[in-house]
Amino acid sequence: MPPDKKAAHYERLYKQLTELLQKSNDTIAQMATISAVLFHKMDTFFWCGFYRVEADNLVVMPYQGPLACQLLPKGKGVCWAAVNRNETIVVPDVHAFPDHIACDSRSNSEIVVPLRNKQGAVIAVLDVDSDKLNSFDAVDATYLEKIVALIHFD
Numbered sequence: 832m833p834p835d836k837k838a839a840h841y842e843r844l845y846k847q848l849t850e851l852l853q854k855s856n857d858t859i860a861q862m863a864t865i866s867a868v869l870f871h872k873m874d875t876f877f878w879c880g881f882y883r884v885e886a887d888n889l890v891v892m893p894y895q896g897p898l899a900c901q902l903l904p905k906g907k908g909v910c911w912a913a914v915n916r917n918e919t920i921v922v923p924d925v926h927a928f929p930d931h932i933a934c935d936s937r938s939n940s941e942i943v944v945p946l947r948n949k950q951g952a953v954i955a956v957l958d959v960d961s962d963k964l965n966s967f968d969a970v971d972a973t974y975l976e977k978i979v980a981l982i983h984f985d
Contacts, residue, residue: 832874834970841974844872845981852981861982862955863893869959869978870895875967877938878960881946882910884953889914892955900934908932913943914953919972923965935960942967944975948984 832840848868852861862881870879880894882903889903889910903910907930913920922941925931938960946955957979961967 834968837970838974840872841970841978844868845974845978848978848981852983856983858982858984859893865957865978865982866893866895875961875963876959877962878935878958881955881957883955884914889956896960897935897937900932903932906930909941909943910956910958913945913956917945917947917953919944919976921967921969921972923967925960937962939964940966942971942975944972944979946979946982954984 848865851864851868855861866880870876873879876896878894878896878899880896880899881892882889883892887905891899891901905911906915909920909922909925909928909931920943922928925933925938925941940961940963942959944957945953946957948954957975959967959971959975
């Protein structure tokens with residue numbers, strides 16, 4: 832999808848999610864809603880969901896798509912790289928990413944966006960996989976960061 836069309840599509844989704852997320856202040860409900868909307872409205876999203884930081888693992892939370900890894904061990908994979916770097920990571924080809932964790936061998940590209948609490952600490956990540964190479968770019972990063980910022984943390 833051309834960048835300008837993708838941005839317009841994300842803008843519509845952002846408005847929709849802004850309205851939907853006002854219905855509940857529950858963080859898990861908001862994550863479930865975001866996962867469902869993005870998974871069903873973005874053609875390239877093969878898997879879309881959240882992992883929370885818990886000691887030495889990332890633990891799966893609400894998601895849409897094929898079966899997920901329940902735990903991601905500390906220090907491995909794209910999700911932990913996003914936590915450790917405290918930044919969004921776009922991976923055009925997951926097979927070239929060191930220590931990539933393959934929860935589903937059909938995944939070929941990935942974007943991971945950190946979620947921060949009010950103090951700025953990363954407490955979870957939004958993880959999106961595609962079964963196509965090079966599915967994600969700066970437009971995805973910008974809008975997914977904007978979307979996860981809608982989640983309310985107490």
